[in-house]
Amino acid sequence: MGTIDPVIEIRNIHKSFGGFVAVDDFSLRVEPGEIVALLGRTGAGKSTVLNLVMGTIGPDQGSIRVAGFDPYAQFRELKGRIAVSFQTDRLLPWRTAVENAELGLLILGVPKAEARTRALAWLERVNLKGAQDKYVHELSGGMRQRVSLARALAVDPAIVFLDESFSQLDHATAGKLRRDFHCIAKEFGKTCLFVTHRIEDAIEIADRAIVLNPGARIVLTEEITPDLRADPALVRACHARIAEAMGGEGEADDEESLAPVTAG
Ligand SMILES: Nc1ncnc2c1ncn2[C@@H]1O[C@H](COP(=O)(O)OP(=O)(O)OP(=O)(O)O)[C@@H](O)[C@H]1O
Numbered sequence: 001m002g003t004i005d006p007v008i009e010i011r012n013i014h015k016s017f018g019g020f021v022a023v024d025d026f027s028l029r030v031e032p033g034e035i036v037a038l039l040g041r042t043g044a045g046k047s048t049v050l051n052l053v054m055g056t057i058g059p060d061q062g063s064i065r066v067a068g069f070d071p072y073a074q075f076r077e078l079k080g081r082i083a084v085s086f087q088t089d090r091l092l093p094w095r096t097a098v099e100n101a102e103l104g105l106l107i108l109g110v111p112k113a114e115a116r117t118r119a120l121a122w123l124e125r126v127n128l129k130g131a132q133d134k135y136v137h138e139l140s141g142g143m144r145q146r147v148s149l150a151r152a153l154a155v156d157p158a159i160v161f162l163d164e165s166f167s168q169l170d171h172a173t174a175g176k177l178r179r180d181f182h183c184i185a186k187e188f189g190k191t192c193l194f195v196t197h198r199i200e201d202a203i204e205i206a207d208r209a210i211v212l213n214p215g216a217r218i219v220l221t222e223e224i225t226p227d228l229r230a231d232p233a234l235v236r237a238c239h240a241r242i243a244e245a246m247g248g249e250g251e252a253d254d255e256e257s258l259a260p261v262t263a264g
C-alpha cells in the first residue's frame with residue numbers, strides 16, 4: 001500500500017474573535033476511515049475547530065484541507081462529500097421522519113423515489129424502522145438524533161462531522177446510539193471528526209481522543225483500540241487520564257448529565 005493522503009489536514013491554525021484567541025496554533029491529521037474525537041470543557045474551542053474544518057468560518061492563519069479542498073474557499077466542492085449532525089437535531093417539524101431523512105438527498109438532486117428508498121433504508125439502519133411517518137413532535141430526543149444521523153449518512157458522505165450529537169440524550173439512549181454509530185461508521189468506512197464534552201462518547205466511538213484546553217490547545221492524545229474498549233480496567237484508566245486532562249477534579253460528563261450544559 002502506498003501513502004494515503006489524510007482526509008483532513010489542519011496545519012497551525014489560529015482563530016480570534018475580537019481580541020479573544022479561540023484557537024491558538026492547532027494542527028491535526030485525520031486518516032481515511034479514522035474516527036477522531038475532540039474533547040474538552042465548555043469554551044475549549046471544540047466547535048470553533050469544527051466550524052473551521054466545515055468551512056463555515058475561515059482561519060486567521062494556517063491551512064485546512066478536507067479531501068484535498070480548502071473548506072472555506074472551496075465550500076461547493078465539498079457538497080455531498082461531507083455531512084453534519086448537531087446536538088440540536090435541526091429537523092423540520094412539518095416533515096415526517098422519512099421526509100427529514102431524505103432532505104439531503106433531495107437537495108443533492110437525487111430523484112424523489114430513489115431518495116425515499118435510500119432514506120427508508122437508513123432509518124432502518126439506525127433502528128427507526130416503523131417510525132418513518134411520525135412527525136418530529138411524535139419522536140423522542142433519541143429518535144430525533146437517529147433521524148438526524150440517518151439524514152447525514154443517507155447522502156453517503158465520505159466524511160461525517162458531529163457536534164455533541166449524543167450529549168442531550170439520557171445515559172442508556174446515548175450509549176445505544178454511540179454503539180450503533182460506531183458500528184455504522186466502521187462498516188461503511190466513514191472518516192469522522194466529532195466534538196463532545198462527554199468522555200464516554202470518545203471512548204466508545206473514537207479511534208483517537210484528543211483533549212483540548214482553552215485556545216484549542218492539545219493537552220492529551222489517547223489511542224482507543226478495540227482491546228482497550230473491551231477491558232473495563234483499561235477503560236477506567238483511560239477515562240481518568242482524559243478527565244484529568246480536561247481539568248481535574250470531578251467528572252465533566254457521565255451519569256448525572258441529562259441536561260445539556262450549553263447550547264453548544
Ligand atoms: N462567533 C464568536 N464570537 C465571539 N466569541 C466566540 C465565537 N465563537 C466562539 N467564541 C468563543 O470562543 C471560545 C470557544 O468557543 P467554542 O464554541 O468553540 O467552545 P466549545 O469547546 O465548543 O464549548 P461548548 O462545549 O460549550 O460547546 C469561547 O470562549 C467562545 O465564547
Ligand SMILES: [Mg+2]
Nearest residue numbers: 046047048264
Ligand atoms: Mg461547542
